[in-house]
Amino acid sequence: MTPALAALLSHPAIWRGDDCAPEPAALPTGFAALDAVLPGGGWPSHALTEVLLAREGIGEMRLVLPALARLTRERRQVAWIAPPYRPYAPALAAAGVDLARLVLVRCRDAAEALWAFDQALRAPECGAAFAWLAEADERKLHRLAVAAREGRTLGVLWRRPGVAARAAAAPLRLALDAGDGALAVRVLKRRGGEVAQALRIDVARRWSTLPDGVALPPAFAPRAPSRPVRPDPRSSAGYGQAQARAARVRRAAN
Amino acid sequence: MRWIALLFPSLPLDVFARALRPGDARAPLVVHGDGRAPRVVAANAAAREAGIRDGMPLAAALALCPGVAQVARDVAAEDAALAQLATFALTFTPAASLAEDAIVADIGPSLRLFGGEEKLVASLVGGVRERGFAVRSGLAPTPLAAVALARSGDGRRIDDGDVAAALAPLPLAHFGLDADALATLAAAGVRTFGAADRLPRGGLARRCGRAFVAALDRAAGRASDPRVPFLPPPQFAAKLELPANVHDVAALAFAVNRLVQELASWLLARGLGVTELALALSHERALARSLDSPCTHARFALAAPSRTSAHLMHVLRERLARVALPAPVAGIALATEAVAPLAGRNHALLPGGEADAPEVPLVDRLRARLGDDAVRLVVPHADHRPERAMRASSPGGGATGTPLPAAIEAPRPVWLLREPRPLAGLIEAQPWVLREGPERIESGWWDGGDVRRDYFVAESPSGEVAWIFRDHRRGTDDGEWFLHGLFG
Incomplete structure (x- = not known):
C-alpha cells in the first residue's frame, strides 16, 4: 500500500467494512474485553444502545455502573426512567455514583415513559438516560435513536430478548446472559464487522470487601461444593453451631 | 441625569383588558365608577366605536351598546399594577419611583449597559406594552419636565441644555401643580410654563406660594429634585381578575403569562430566583358556593432557582394542563412560596457566544408533566436496616443523605x-x-x-x-x- 493511500485510509472520516467504525465519542466501560469489541472503545455516548436481557439481577447494572460513576463525577446528569425495582442508594454510592445527579423517574404508563426518555435524551445537561420499556414499536425506537444522537446522550434501552429477531433502530445492540459466575455478552449489532463469539465479562470480581479472615462454613465458600447447596436448616451442611443447636432442639421436640 | 416618565392613560381599563387574549379584546368593555348613578371611567376601542365616551352615565352607555361588558373600577388593582410596572422599571435602573399616576426613572447611569437611549427606551416602553398597558413616555433632564412632556404627547424628548426654554410652550396644567394657583394664573392669562417662569419671583411666590416657585425651579433643573426610590415588595403576590369567565386551560395560559412576566421582573429587581410557586385559580362566586373550595390550587417547585419567564411559563403551562377545572375561572393569583438568591449572569465577551440559552432544565420539564413526586433522587441514610438505609428526596432539595461509616x-x-x-x-x-x-x-x-x-x-x-x-x-x-x- 502506498503511503498516500495509507494516509487517506487513516482519515477519521473513512471507515472500512472490515473494522470497527470510529465512534465520535465513546465512554470507556471499565471492562477492557468489552471496550475492545465496542466501536470507539466504549459505550457510544452520543447514541442509543439496546441491551437485551431475560431477567434483572444477572450483573447488567454492574456492567454499566463504572461508566455511570464516571459521568456523574463529571457533573453530568443521569436519568433512570421506569426502573424495574428500587435502585438502592448505598450500593450506588459504593460504586462511586454521585447520587445528587441520578434522577429517578416514575411513570404511570408506557407513553409517559417514552416521553420522559425522549426528553432526557434531548436534554443537554443529561449525560446518560436509561429506560426500561416493556414494549416500544420500531418507529418510536427510531425517534429515540435520533433523540440520543441529537441530544448527545448515552441512551440505554433495556429490553427482553424476544425482540432480538427484529431489526434494531439503535446502532448498538447487546444481549446479556448469566454465565457460570460471569456475564456473557453477545454483540448482536454494531457499526463495523460482526462479533461471532460471546464475551465473558467478569463483573463479579470479588463479592465482598470483608476481611479475608472471615471463615465461612465449607458449604458457603464460593463454589466450594461440587453440588449446589440447598439452604435447608435440617441438612447436615451446617450453619455453624447455632444451627446445629437449633436442629438438636427440634429433634428433641420431635 | 436623564429621566424618563411613563404615563398610563387607560390604566383603569388595562388592569382588566390585559387578561384577555387579543381576539377576545375586540368585544366592547367599559369600566365604571360606583355610586347611585355610576359613570363610565374608561372604555375600550370597541365601546368607543359604539359611541361610548368617558364620563358618560353607565345607563347611557348601556343604551348605546346593550351587549357591552361592564366591570367596576378597581383602584387597588390599579395601584398594584403601578407597583408592578415600577418593579419592571427597576430592572432597567435602580432609581425608579412613583409620582402619583406616573412612574419616573433616572436612566442616565444605565444607558451604556442597554446600548443607548433608543434601545433602552424601546425595550422599557415595549415591555410595558407587552404587559398589556397603554403607555406614553417623555424624556427630559428633570423628572417634572419628563412627566409634563409625557402628558403633552407620546415620545417627546428634551435634550440637555436650556430646559426652561424647551419647556416654555408646555401648558402649566401638565406639571401637576396646585389647582388654586393654576386658576389664579389662568385668570391673569398665564397658561404656559414659559409665561409663568417669566413672572417676577417675589410676586409669584406671594400669590401662588413658595412651593409653586420651587416646583418651577425643579422642573427647569435650577433646583435639585430628589426622589424616594421605589422598593419592590418583599413578597411577590399578584392577582389578575378576568373580565369574562374562562373555561379552558389554554385561554388561562395567556393570563398566567402576564403574571409570570411581572414575577420575572420582580425577581430580577430583587436579585432573586424562585424555587416554589403557588397558583390559585378562583372560581365565580355563585358557583364557588357549590364547590368544596372557592379556589383551585396548584403548587410547583423548581429544581434550581430561576427567573426566566420562558422557563417559568413552560413549567406552569405543563402544570396547568394537568389541572382539572371544576368550574370556570374568574381570577388567578400567583405568589412565591420560596425564593433563593440568584446572581446575575455574565454576558459573553464575544458576540454569539450565548451558549446558555433559556433552556428549561430536564428535571423541571419532567416534574411539570409527570407530577412532583414522579421525579426523585435517592440518598443513603445512616441505618443498618437495608430498607431504611435509603431515603427519597426531591431534586434541588439539597439533601445529601447520611451514609453509614465507610468501614x-x-x-x-x-x-x-x-x-x-x-x-x-x-x-x-x-x-x-x-x-x-x-x-x-x-x-x-x-x-x-x-x-x-x-x-x-x-x-x-x-x-x-x-x-x-x-x-x-x-x-x-x-x-x-x-x-x-x-x-x-
Missing part, C-alpha cells in the same frame, strides 16, 4: 425489592448456591422496626445473583428465607 463494606445489591419476598417454595424446589455470608443485621428493637436477619449473596438456578436473608426475628434459627434484592 462497613459488605455487598449491597443495586436493586432492592419494595418488600422482602418469601422464598419458601422457590428455594425448596431448586437449589440456590450461597456465594457469601452470612452478614448478621440486627437492629431497630427500639422503634418497632425490629430486624434480626442473616444476609447471604446467593445465585439462583436461573443465574440471578440475589441478596437473600433468613429471618431470625422470632428468636429461633430456622426462620423463613426471603429475597430482598438483586445484584443487577
